[in-house]
Amino acid sequence: MLKYMEIAADIERSIVEEDLKQGTKLPKFDELIRKYGVSKSTIVKALNILEGRGAIYQIQGSGVFVRRRNRLGYINMIENQGFTTNLDHFDITAKVLSLEKVLPDLEVKENLNCQEGEEVYHVKRIRYINEQILCVEESFFKSDIVTYLNEEIVMGSIFTYLNEALKLNIGFSDKYLHMIKLNEDNSPLLDLKPGDPGLFIEELFYLSSGVPFDFSRTVYHYEHSQFFVQSSSLNH
């Protein structure tokens, strides 16, 4: 992990552990520079990470202040490392419905920039949050990047495996979402009825090099999923 990311993680951990309130002023730049023994630019980067995550806000000429969420049990909509890494420590499990190599449909092919005839990993899972059905998820992985998957891996956090075993650096993602009425196909998988609400999310994940490697389509259970989004002044 890069130094500024370590520092960001350390500051965030201390906010949570010391249970600092919204608006609490953090130590000045000089103190942070002394404490971590790094340059000013490293501290600036760490604080920008934290501002982007919604963990702090910065007021020019005034200082750096704590931001806290006032509700727990919501999934972070901006986090792009898969939700098993969330601070709330949800109990996330999965049942694998399908794991195979397939020729991608046109939408998957275009999103993943596949060559003609190039196969991709297709993973279909039901995911559970605290033992309730959270979503049904279909993911397509580019197989020249995600070179190996098996049933054991996809039962857990695929992103942790990509990161730790395949040493892939996950960079950023595009999410597109809208509501649907469930149909005859997806409602039984969520243990719901046709016509019930669902949140449909399509997501394209990129490596930090800018190469797309995972295209997913997910339908969330309307009673078991809730999300939060913290915008920062970086999002103006």
Place this chain on the structure above:
Amino acid sequence: MLKYMEIAADIERSIVEEDLKQGTKLPKFDELIRKYGVSKSTIVKALNILEGRGAIYQIQGSGVFVRRRNRLGYINMIENQGFTTNLDHFDITAKVLSLEKVLPDLEVKENLNCQEGEEVYHVKRIRYINEQILCVEESFFKSDIVTYLNEEIVMGSIFTYLNEALKLNIGFSDKYLHMIKLNEDNSPLLDLKPGDPGLFIEELFYLSSGVPFDFSRTVYHYEHSQFFVQSSSLNH
């Protein structure tokens, strides 16, 4: 507008106007410093803004690259300046159902840190996107900050008014969202039926000083609303 925000806006405008493709490399730091006649730290700030907005990605030691969305017509879920400022230039209008000063309920009172007996502005509107019903929105504004509202103002973009007329600096926001089935009260306002899907979003907006000033509850029309979220490596 601060210099680094101007530069960020200028770079983003040129990406859109020149229709640069995903992965296009932007000019090097030195060139940007020369072009805009500013310090390196100002360029770093401008690029961080753009990374936070999902307009670019940065690869350490390699450069700065363009990010483009491949779909239009989606509302930015992270943008916190009200969606009338979006680059897609949606045609957003509003019908005002109610504008009055009221004593807040407990949830509003706590979110806005109201004193005992302190009244807030209550605004209820139906908002339209390209002449279709987008959502029904109830907002509560702290009246010592938002000191004046009238029917003409709330028919347009309230945030533009707050920014330009009241000179308020909008800082950041917390959003909490989940799906609902519409009921007898809200379904007729959306021209839908009870039991149809809806996306319920509660949002708390803060000034850049960290003071909360607007708490809103919004229900989105499931057929007329779609959203995108672009995560950056700042969201790890």
